[in-house]
Amino acid sequence: MALEAIFSALSQHASQLSTSSLRQLFAEDPDRFQKFSANCSDLLLDFSKTKLDATGLELLLELARTADIKGKRDAMFAGEKINTTENRAVMHTALRNRSDTPVMVDGKDVMPDIRAVLDAMADFAEAIRSGELTSSSGAPFTDVVNIGIGGSDLGPVMTTLALAPYHDGPELHYVSNVDGAHIADTLEKLDPETTLFLVASKTFTTIETMTNAQTARKWIADTLGEDAVGDHFAAISTALDKVAAFGIEESRVFGFWDWVGGRYSVWSAIGLPLMIAIGPDAFIDFLDGAYEMDLHFQEAPLEENLPVIMALIGVWHRDVLGYTARAVLPYDQRLARLPAYLQQLDMESNGKRVKQDGSAVDHETGPLVWGEPGTNGQHAFYQLLHQGTSVIPCEFLIAAKGHEDDLKHHHDLLVANCLAQSEALMLGRTLEEASSLLEAAGMAEDEVERLAPHKVFPGDRPSITLVHEQLTPFALGRLIALYEHRVFVEGIIWGINSFDQWGVELGKELATALLPMVKGETDPASKDASTRGLLSALRG
Numbered sequence: 316m317a318l319e320a321i322f323s324a325l326s327q328h329a330s331q332l333s334t335s336s337l338r339q340l341f342a343e344d345p346d347r348f349q350k351f352s353a354n355c356s357d358l359l360l361d362f363s364k365t366k367l368d369a370t371g372l373e374l375l376l377e378l379a380r381t382a383d384i385k386g387k388r389d390a391m392f393a394g395e396k397i398n399t400t401e402n403r404a405v406m407h408t409a410l411r412n413r414s415d416t417p418v419m420v421d422g423k424d425v426m427p428d429i430r431a432v433l434d435a436m437a438d439f440a441e442a443i444r445s446g447e448l449t450s451s452s453g454a455p456f457t458d459v460v461n462i463g464i465g466g467s468d469l470g471p472v473m474t475t476l477a478l479a480p481y482h483d484g485p486e487l488h489y490v491s492n493v494d495g496a497h498i499a500d501t502l503e504k505l506d507p508e509t510t511l512f513l514v515a516s517k518t519f520t521t522i523e524t525m526t527n528a529q530t531a532r533k534w535i536a537d538t539l540g541e542d543a544v545g546d547h548f549a550a551i552s553t554a555l556d557k558v559a560a561f562g563i564e565e566s567r568v569f570g571f572w573d574w575v576g577g578r579y580s581v582w583s584a585i586g587l588p589l590m591i592a593i594g595p596d597a598f599i600d601f602l603d604g605a606y607e608m609d610l611h612f613q614e615a616p617l618e619e620n621l622p623v624i625m626a627l628i629g630v631w632h633r634d635v636l637g638y639t640a641r642a643v644l645p646y647d648q649r650l651a652r653l654p655a656y657l658q659q660l661d662m663e664s665n666g667k668r669v670k671q672d673g674s675a676v677d678h679e680t681g682p683l684v685w686g687e688p689g690t691n692g693q694h695a696f697y698q699l700l701h702q703g704t705s706v707i708p709c710e711f712l713i714a715a716k717g718h719e720d721d722l723k724h725h726h727d728l729l730v731a732n733c734l735a736q737s738e739a740l741m742l743g744r745t746l747e748e749a750s751s752l753l754e755a756a757g758m759a760e761d762e763v764e765r766l767a768p769h770k771v772f773p774g775d776r777p778s779i780t781l782v783h784e785q786l787t788p789f790a791l792g793r794l795i796a797l798y799e800h801r802v803f804v805e806g807i808i809w810g811i812n813s814f815d816q817w818g819v820e821l822g823k824e825l826a827t828a829l830l831p832m833v834k835g836e837t838d839p840a841s842k843d844a845s846t847r848g849l850l851s852a853l854r855g
């Protein structure tokens with residue numbers, strides 16, 4: 316069957332399925348959980364609370380086969396230039412290749428270079444952590460500030476917070492926003508004598524990062540003198556010539572390559588701040604976890620393949636059932652920045668409107684991705700998830716164990732809340748049930764009639780749940796790689812290039828043109844009336 320034919324079979328099947336609720340599907344099949352769940356070692360994906368049956372799942376798997384997921388996957392791992400609009404290979408998986416197998420890009424094995432950078436990072440991280448490499452005054456560094464944005468910020472920020480129990484190095488800080496408030500508030504708390512800056516930028520041209528780096532440089536030069544600058548800076552980039560022009564000496568520059576996309580770069584030297592925080596060994600565990608998922612993605616049959624299943628559910632929700640968003644709800648405070656991280660990974664990769672050949676897509680592509688950790692979100696936006704007019708598929712994440720052994724009762728509450736939410740979304744509460752509860756509480760009949768409709772939960776709202784043993788460096792690496800491959804598979808089915816990001820360019824170009832107008836150096840007459848009106852309001 317061609318893709319279009321499978322999509323129309325899926326639509327027909329969805330309308331048949333719409334006559335049974337999730338409640339009914341569970342009632343009819345006691346083995347539903349076993350049939351609609353899959354594992355990658357201790358990582359469990361439960362997708363039994365999505366509105367799928369065996370026929371629906373088989374049609375989705377047919378979609379994966381027809382879209383040649385296996386062939387496209389192998390092409391990515393083999394270093395083919397699948398990012399066709401930038402004429403680049405997509406090789407973030409090589410960064411966590413923990414085998415001895417060579418990885419060829421343009422006829423060259425990239426593994427020796429990858430290992431050399433990893434070794435240099437480890438030496439530098441250890442030297443900072445041990446106090447062997449000191450500041451200009453000979454003091455050990457107590458604080459490290461990473462200056463970067465987008466992929467040069469979100470990965471390290473998210474993983475640093477996630478792995479807090481493993482920190483035994485200097486304290487990490489992140490400055491990304493060009494808003495001077497960000498760097499001002501960060502520097503306010505720091506002592507220049509014991510602060511190291513990492514300037515992280517794939518291109519080393521990003522205006523936010525360059526502006527913040529210059530401000531940090533001036534802070535060091537003004538307080539410690541120009542000669543101190545070299546001791547207080549290191550850089551991470553693919554553009555080694557531009558780093559040299561900034562004045563950071565070669566031994567303090569950690570490179571990566573154009574075949575690592577910004578949002579896929581946490582495995583590269585961009586992960587240096589994380590390595591400084593948790594140490595090289597724990598960083599290697601993080602890579603090992605991602606490698607486990609890479610092997611699973613390559614080897615597990617499609618019907619047991621976690622990234623493939625999650626992608627197929629994503630396509631089912633977005634294209635067949637028409638849901639426009641998905642909520643990422645980690646029941647893990649340390650994954651507070653995971654939704655923001657996944658927003659870049661997912662929306663920058665799959666927020667596309669043309670296919671590989673430049674023609675317009677005739678179906679939906681990437682959904683809106685958003686979320687907050689539970690239980691906090693429950694007390695904020697879950698009202699809409701349960702009773703709003705839009706169905707938003709939810710993705711729950713929870714660990715079997717926390718790191719706070721003495722606070723197990725907290726973790727029990729966390730688990731109970733996580734399970735309660737997916738159960739509530741699935742089951743809902745009928746008018747009859749709501750009325751009986753009110754009657755049982757002794758409410759008068761007319762009051763029951765008035766209030767009961769407000770207490771109805773439609774239910775039948777889909778969710779998936781990911782469970783792992785504990786949020787270790789290994790488990791985190793595996794989780795991120797799972798989401799990366801899911802985005803990749805969805806992109807293949809949608810026929811788009813998941814690895815470029817032209818959509819961020821226009822705003823950058825216009826900002827460059829607007830800057831002299833903001834400063835009052837050029838006349839905004841050529842601008843539209845709204846932009847002129849706003850400019851004049853902002854310029855007072």
Ligand SMILES: O=P(O)(O)OC[C@H]1O[C@H](O)[C@H](O)[C@@H](O)[C@@H]1O
Pocket residue numbers: 464465466467515516517518519520521524577578663816819
């Ligand atoms: O690492 P850099 O070159 O500074 O880029 C930082 C970020 O900015 C760009 O605008 C892209 O949208 C992101 O994909 C990228 O991660």
